[in-house]
Amino acid sequence: xxQSAFKTDSYAREIEAxxxxxxxxxxGAGVAGTLSSxxxxxxxxxxxxxxxxxxxxxxxxxxxNKTSKEKFKNKRAEAYGLVRERFKKTYEVMEGIKxxxxxxxxxxxxxxxxxxxxxxxxxxxxPSGKIILAPKNLLSSSPDLADSLVYSFVNTNQVAWWG
Numbered sequence: 426x427x428q429s430a431f432k433t434d435s436y437a438r439e440i441e442a443x444x445x446x447x448x449x450x451x452x453g454a455g456v457a458g459t460l461s462s463x464x465x466x467x468x469x470x471x472x473x474x475x476x477x478x479x480x481x482x483x484x485x486x487x488x489x490n491k492t493s494k495e496k497f498k499n500k501r502a503e504a505y506g507l508v509r510e511r512f513k514k515t516y517e518v519m520e521g522i523k524x525x526x527x528x529x530x531x532x533x534x535x536x537x538x539x540x541x542x543x544x545x546x547x548x549x550x551x552p553s554g555k556i557i558l559a560p561k562n563l564l565s566s567s568p569d570l571a572d573s574l575v576y577s578f579v580n581t582n583q584v585a586w587w588g
Contacts, residue, residue: 426455434460437468444469446576450476473576475501498557504575505546505558511578533574542571 433456437445449457449472457472481494481503489496497503511531517523518530533539545568547559561567 426452427459430456430459430463434463434466437466442468444471446471446473446579448572448576449474471579473500473504473579475499475504496556498551498555500579502548502556502558504579506556508543508575508578531578536570539570539574542566542568543574545571 484493514525
């Protein structure tokens with residue numbers, strides 16, 4: 426995790442990243458610790474806690490009269506739901522069904538691995554009716570590219586820090 430954090434720092438500086446969002450649960454906790462110790466970071470660090478619920482009450486689903494906290498079990502399910510909504514809106518625009526502002530749409534590269542991974546996670550419902558994603562260990566491969574795409578659209582609403 427230490428090497429991953431330093432590689433991330435080096436790459437973020439090289440591309441002049443404004444922020445770095447990463448999966449901070451499990452192994453990612455070590456990355457968060459190392460990144461927090463690096464001084465003078467020119468980017469914002471946004472640890473994403475997919476298993477948590479912090480900040481979910483800030484997203485409102487008007488068509489369902491629910492907040493994300495009422496609709497999803499955790500932040501990871503919410504994040505995939507938000508990107509799913511972007512794909513839906515993009516489809517509606519492309520098919521002439523409905524207009525949406527460009528900032529609510531999505532376009533991805535023609536990358537077979539990404540396309541496979543973004544379509545892999547299946548949803549289930551917990552006993553209270555909240556949406557959950559099938560655990561990663563039940564997928565045929567790790568959804569690293571899909572998670573990266575989804576996390577790039579996440580506003581973590583969590584405490585972050587400047588270096």
